[in-house]
Amino acid sequence: MRAALTLVRHEARLMASLALWIARRTHGTGGGGRAFGYARGQGPVMAGLAFVCVIETLMMSVLLRNWPTAHAVVLFLDVYTVVLVVALHAASVVRPHVLGADGLRIRYGVHVDLRVPLERIASVRRELRTTHERADGELNVPVASRTSLTLELTAPVEHVTLLGRRRPVRVVRLHAEDAGALVDALTAPTRARTE
Numbered sequence: 001m002r003a004a005l006t007l008v009r010h011e012a013r014l015m016a017s018l019a020l021w022i023a024r025r026t027h028g029t030g031g032g033g034r035a036f037g038y039a040r041g042q043g044p045v046m047a048g049l050a051f052v053c054v055i056e057t058l059m060m061s062v063l064l065r066n067w068p069t070a071h072a073v074v075l076f077l078d079v080y081t082v083v084l085v086v087a088l089h090a091a092s093v094v095r096p097h098v099l100g101a102d103g104l105r106i107r108y109g110v111h112v113d114l115r116v117p118l119e120r121i122a123s124v125r126r127e128l129r130t131t132h133e134r135a136d137g138e139l140n141v142p143v144a145s146r147t148s149l150t151l152e153l154t155a156p157v158e159h160v161t162l163l164g165r166r167r168p169v170r171v172v173r174l175h176a177e178d179a180g181a182l183v184d185a186l187t188a189p190t191r192a193r194t195e
Contacts, residue, residue: 006163013110014087021090028107033100034185036176038108039092041144046089053082092143097176099185104151106174108141114159116172122154124186126179139169147173149182 020027029035057078064071091109098105103117127150132140139159140147156168176182 003163010110010162011084014084014091017091017094017110018083018087020094026094026096028095028105029098031100033098033105035096035098036178036182037093037096038143038175038177039089039096040177041146041175042092043089045144046085050082050085050089053078053085057082097174097182099182104186106141106172108143108174111162112139112141112159114139114141114157114169114172116151116153116157118186120153120155120157121151121186123152124183125150126183127173129173132173137169138171138173141172141174143175146175148175148179149173 017027026035057075060074060078061071064074088109095107095109095113097107103115104121106112106114106116126148128146128148129142129150130146132142132147134140137156151172151174153170153172156170158166159169160166
């Protein structure tokens, strides 16, 4: 039952993200935080997936036109699938990574929301990776199967998965469209202290 409620909450956040996308607003970027987007790389893939879902909806409507009940049920599910695919992309657009005075908020749509205090960041570097193996203490947040930044932490932070599992992470790999600007913004306080 708890997992079902979590999934319902997840879909409600997706639909809220779709509303924010339509209104051209973002989530969690207020209060002086600087936003770093990551969704552009997955845009063509998500558009292609939505297109395939629309074609499938049309084909199923033709195939089931003589069975009105089945047609209505499948049409509802197909349209909801198209809306869900668009909402998945919208969530990534309206929920960027945010660098604020208290730390870096690493996000991926409504699936990942990890807060890393600035004082726990030991090092940050640009590192393009296209393969990611699971390892204890590491969190990979790829977009279109790639990450462009690696953060190493002085102490672990707790990552909560979609279904509520908690695990400590000391290395975080993520993607940002302007990886260089994010590295500069994260290393600027350190450079200012040493000068």
